[in-house]
């Protein structure tokens with residue numbers, strides 16, 4: 001209604017300028033607590049962090065590298081471990097579990113004297129052992145104190161998930177021959193997760209984490225894999241002899257030894273942060289590809305609908321609809337919802353119509369004639385299946401999230417320089433798309449109560465990234481234009497990646513790529529409805545080399561957590577560059593990816 005529009009327009013912070021330096025930047029009247037850095041201990045009595053002395057056992061009890069997705073899971077003071085269903089309904093905004101992905105490692109920025117050549121030859125086992133513990137995920141209890149947010153060291157909830165954590169494989173592909181290895185003849189048990197990019201949360205207290213660029217963990221020559229289907233599969237995910245030789249340290253990452261091991265990665269993983277003993281599960285029903293993340297629309301009495309993207313050029317947007325119905329307060333029932341259902345890929349037609357096409361074995365072209373033996377093949381080779389059924393190839397789908405206020409779903413399309421002239425489509429209108437864009441999916445129904453289960457929808461272009469005054473049309477931005485002058489010279493941005501919505505329905509976009517346009521990556525906030533729809537305002541800027549990920553609000557909106565990933569990363573960046581020591585600015589410490597907790601100095605709602 002009009003009240004919401006008026007409030008949405010009220011993004012009252014003092015906008016920051018485009019910049020590029022080795023600090024982070026916030027509007028006046030805001031402050032950022034440095035909450036968690038790579039190497040920070042999770043235990044109460046840990047030694048000081050000395051990167052040169054780090055071994056795998058120690059890294060497994062410290063915060064990991066390259067923080068990405070963040071989920072804030074509140075703690076209900078009256079509930080204990082194992083009662084996630086109760087905790088997650090709490091609106092406690094002063095104490096909770098911060099659940100953080102660690103996407104990948106960058107040994108040349110982590111270890112003094114690191115040698116890439118030695119690593120490719122496989123002679124740096126010690127580094128690889130540490131790296132396998134530095135990626136994955138962290139659960140850290142945090143509390144808001146009079147001095148700001150702090151980790152609760154020694155909390156029984158604190159946990160690391162890494163490349164050695166045991167997990168189950170569940171859903172329609174579990175146990176399939178293509179998931180079986182020498183180590184696991186059942187095809188239902190796997191160690192570890194990698195490439196953990198974005199993710200999602202469920203209303204029954206679990207967290208979803210995505211496996212995106214898993215190919216880089218595997219080494220070997222796909223052309224030497226006897227099975228042609230697997231050879232093509234491995235090639236498509238970037239497995240090559242040029243990759244670093246993790247296989248020398250742990251044989252399963254060598255595809256000549258275990259040609260099926262890569263099929264056990266590239267899934268969404270669900271786990272329960274409120275039960276530190278719980279075993280994570282890989283959900284095969286959500287398909288196998290370079291998952292950015294999956295986010296849920298949960299309405300009592302209806303199926304769960306989850307949306308996600310495959311972050312690669314010309315890949316697809318997906319939707320999952322559960323077979324069962326979401327029943328609040330029945331955690332045992334709800335915990336099975338993501339294991340059974342139907343996966344769909346999006347077709348975005350001319351004129352703003354769209355349909356969700358089912359990825360079901362035996363339907364349409366998904367048959368034995370086209371090389372699919374069963375539903376497991378459809379899920380393992382999801383990209384090939386989605387292409388065959390006619391889904392629309394997109395400009396690298398990153399986050400896909402639903403605005404809880406207007407109930408529309410937004411697709412971040414980060415860029416696609418490989419889209420050739422003549423290869424444009426209505427939903428991806430720019431050849432050589434270097435700046436990215438955002439689509440709005442409008443399911444049928446009224447604002448706030450839309451039908452996400454419907455197989456048809458409307459869609460429109462919410463904004464085109466880039467400078468609105470750029471000469472090259474491939475780089476020219478287009479934003480909301482209803483109020484002249486609503487967008488300042490610092491309001492434009494490029495390369496949308498992650499997204500969050502505040503409680504008023506404003507959209508907060510995190511970027512990955514603005515430095516190629518001359519300024520830092522950061523956060524831009526904007527209304528999705530009303531006169532100021534799609535008119536962005538610049539809120540946060542990263543230190544040089546970093547991208548920003550995982551924006552996440554506390555339930556009361558007074559804290560905004562962000563991940564600064566790979567600070568100081570650039571072509572030719574080295575361990576020793578004295579200008580790039582964010583956030584410690586200590587010559588004895590390398591740059592460290594870190595999580596910040598952003599607050600208004602007066603304690604008010606962020607953005608208002």
Ligand code: FEO
Pocket residue numbers: 103197198212292311398497
């Ligand atoms: Fe890991 Fe799609 O960014």
Ligand code: CA
Pocket residue numbers: 197198292398497498549
């Ligand atoms: Ca991302």
Ligand code: CA
Pocket residue numbers: 198399401498499500550551
């Ligand atoms: Ca997000």
Ligand code: CA
Pocket residue numbers: 398414497512
């Ligand atoms: Ca990205």
